[in-house]
Amino acid sequence: MIEFKNVCKKYPNGTLALDDVSLTINDGEFVFIVGESGAGKSTMLKTLFREEKISSGSLTVDGYDLVKIKNRQIPHYRRKLGIVFQDFRLFPDKTVFENVAFAMRVIGEPTRSIKRRVPTILSIVGLQDKYNDFPRELSGGEQQRVALARALANNPSIIIADEPTGNVDPKMSLDIMNLLLKIQKRGKTVLVVTHEKNFVDYFQQRVITIKNGKIVDDKVGGMFDA
Amino acid sequence: MRKYSLSYFLSQSFKGLWRNGVMSAASILVLMALLIVMGSFSLLVYNIDVNLENIGVLNEIVVFCDENCTDEEIADIGRQIRLLDNVNEDMVKHNTKQQILDEERAKYAGTEVENVFKEMVDRGVNPYRDEFIVTYNDNSEVTTLEYQLGQIQGIDKINSRADLAEKVEGIKNSVTFIFIFFLVVLFVVSLFVIINTIKLAVYARKQEIAIMRYVGATKWFITLPFVFEGMLIGLIASGVAYLVEWYMYTYIGKMLMQNSSILTIVPFSQVDGFVILGFLAVGLFSGIVGSAISLRKYLKA
Numbered sequence A: 001m002i003e004f005k006n007v008c009k010k011y012p013n014g015t016l017a018l019d020d021v022s023l024t025i026n027d028g029e030f031v032f033i034v035g036e037s038g039a040g041k042s043t044m045l046k047t048l049f050r051e052e053k054i055s056s057g058s059l060t061v062d063g064y065d066l067v068k069i070k071n072r073q074i075p076h077y078r079r080k081l082g083i084v085f086q087d088f089r090l091f092p093d094k095t096v097f098e099n100v101a102f103a104m105r106v107i108g109e110p111t112r113s114i115k116r117r118v119p120t121i122l123s124i125v126g127l128q129d130k131y132n133d134f135p136r137e138l139s140g141g142e143q144q145r146v147a148l149a150r151a152l153a154n155n156p157s158i159i160i161a162d163e164p165t166g167n168v169d170p171k172m173s174l175d176i177m178n179l180l181l182k183i184q185k186r187g188k189t190v191l192v193v194t195h196e197k198n199f200v201d202y203f204q205q206r207v208i209t210i211k212n213g214k215i216v217d218d219k220v221g222g223m224f225d226a
Numbered sequence B: 001m002r003k004y005s006l007s008y009f010l011s012q013s014f015k016g017l018w019r020n021g022v023m024s025a026a027s028i029l030v031l032m033a034l035l036i037v038m039g040s041f042s043l044l045v046y047n048i049d050v051n052l053e054n055i056g057v058l059n060e061i062v063v064f065c066d067e068n069c070t071d072e073e074i075a076d077i078g079r080q081i082r083l084l085d086n087v088n089e090d091m092v093k094h095n096t097k098q099q100i101l102d103e104e105r106a107k108y109a110g111t112e113v114e115n116v117f118k119e120m121v122d123r124g125v126n127p128y129r130d131e132f133i134v135t136y137n138d139n140s141e142v143t144t145l146e147y148q149l150g151q152i153q154g155i156d157k158i159n160s161r162a163d164l165a166e167k168v169e170g171i172k173n174s175v176t177f178i179f180i181f182f183l184v185v186l187f188v189v190s191l192f193v194i195i196n197t198i199k200l201a202v203y204a205r206k207q208e209i210a211i212m213r214y215v216g217a218t219k220w221f222i223t224l225p226f227v228f229e230g231m232l233i234g235l236i237a238s239g240v241a242y243l244v245e246w247y248m249y250t251y252i253g254k255m256l257m258q259n260s261s262i263l264t265i266v267p268f269s270q271v272d273g274f275v276i277l278g279f280l281a282v283g284l285f286s287g288i289v290g291s292a293i294s295l296r297k298y299l300k301a
């Protein structure tokens, strides 16, 4: 469960990016977060994976208190999350297989179980034929699917995606969104920040709308009207 | 706790070293140059020290006994000398006047003065006196020791080395001081060089470090390959520096020995252990500390 209570985030330069945000996301939910550019969507996700600390209020995720969490616990906390960015953030000199395997190496997974698990995940995202390709040899949509596979590698309970289709051509975007929905069906909580009105309206999921750091709308089966 | 494979870290650090080829080579060269300068300097100072010791003829004072002393009195003088603070008990050597006469006579055997000695022996005359060669521990306390020796009944004459000892001590102190000063400066410089090299390496991999953090890599998991990389730099630099130092030292030593007979050059085989250990210590330390410091900024959490 994710719980924001009266969360404010003020950047050192004085920008108030989150302004008294309170909200609860239950396990297994699928949530779109929408809002115009600069509204505070990315900031909200950053506070979730503890890239940024909140300035006031409280934030708990799966029992982790993100205000009180100690620095050395943060890596372990992050392993509960799978994070996907607009710009993929793959290792350019590692193959598809190695990019996914990397997340498992980081947590000390033995090579044997890496070899068993990576192919499974790659087939979930439909990349079973691309093991040995390098990121530059793949399309944007394929690269994003590698990133998704990496996010799934350690079987996290929450997937956080910041504009995952931003650098993917429209045809492929639907694939990515469908994949995210499929992942949610497998029991994970999925948070997706997006600009794509069509998808939001089409998928009929919970939609949280942010404006100037405040939540202005939060509806299940909501529509995109930022 | 799961097992992390050492081979992963090692291969990462080799790759890193290779990828930053130019910078790695540059820092190996700079560190190597610094080690060689440091090493040569240390060896120079050590050799100066050894040569100064030789001039000081090993902290000795020669004490002559009164002509009229009986054997018991002389033995008693010996006991008193051994009791003094600054005196090395086991290193007080007693030469009787008979021994000295015999030695001197042997030394001049076959020369024109030989007859003088023969005549002395025939007439039962011995112009020499019993002497004690006293080895002391502390050069800076030599004046006190001379005074104490002068107080002992039956000691007639003290062959003083105080002046020379003081001078030698003074030179040694200033050489050591300059030495330590330069060593510290060189060390700081080498640390600075390493830090900057690894900073560049880290900067080049800023993105990768960010990814590592997102997938939940711990600090040491991220740090270790860089630390290994720093260690490799240190290791290679100290290895090559050692070989260069060895060759240079032996070569220059040989040249100096040919041109001068009073100089003592400590053979390299006597100092090689210190050189390699010192190089490794400085090389590895700057490698490790350098990488740790350069990474700090990127690992705030």
Ligand SMILES: Nc1ncnc2c1ncn2[C@@H]1O[C@H](COP(=O)(O)OP(=O)(O)O)[C@@H](O)[C@H]1O
Pocket (backbone or CB within 6 Å): A011, A012, A013, A015, A016, A017, A035, A036, A037, A038, A039, A040, A041, A042, A043, A044
């Ligand atoms: N690191 C930062 N330092 C200062 N201001 C920031 C920083 N990151 C974002 N902001 C500001 O915070 C506000 C929200 O940004 P962001 O969360 O990125 O918006 P969104 O993702 O909705 O476009 C914007 O005004 C942005 O300029």
Ligand SMILES: [Mg+2]
Pocket (backbone or CB within 6 Å): A041, A042, A043
């Ligand atoms: Mg954003």
